[in-house]
Amino acid sequence: MLFETWGATQAEITEPVVGDELIPDATLVATRSIDCDARPAEVYPWLAQMGFGKAGWYSYDRLDNLGRKSATEIVPAWQVIEGELVPGGPIAFTATIARPSEAFVLAIQRNLLDFTLAFDLRPKGEGTRLVSRVRARLRFPGGRVVERFGLGPGDGIMVRKQLLELQKRTAR
Secondary structure (H helix, E strand, O other): OOOOOOOOOHHHHHOOOOOHHHOOOOOEEEEEEEEEOOOHHHHHHHHHOOEOOOOEOOOOHHHHOOOOOOOOOOOHHHOOOOOOEEEOOOOEEEEEEEEOOOEEEEEEEOOOEEEEEEEEEEEEOOEEEEEEEEEEEEOOOOHHHHHHHHHHHHHHHHHHHHHHHHHHHOOO
């Protein structure tokens, strides 16, 4: 699958990432990683303010933020805490795990859709290894086909751009 393991080491692909337990029977699993110059405490606020109509998603703004530019600064009022809803356009995520300097996991868990977007912030020298994992299971006829040819590749392109933009925003 296109961009399924972009930037990730073999160890990152095979080892657990925070939030994996939320969808133990995921049929789509993709791990992407990038190095950031900033420490985890400096990267985390960028993650905790993501969302449609807020900081955006730091990806292709025309597609995922209706043309509105993603934030280029930290906005304290946009910081999400565990349990809060995070707007994603027509659907909302829940900030299921929000541990400053450690991890941020967004989840949608409904009858036909289980989806998590996890960010594991791992200290690396003076910076951060940002490991992102998507886990999903579409529970409807043809769901595996949609995962394989729609959700997986599309998500991979968007998350790759997101990680690159986060790397830029956290550069010292």
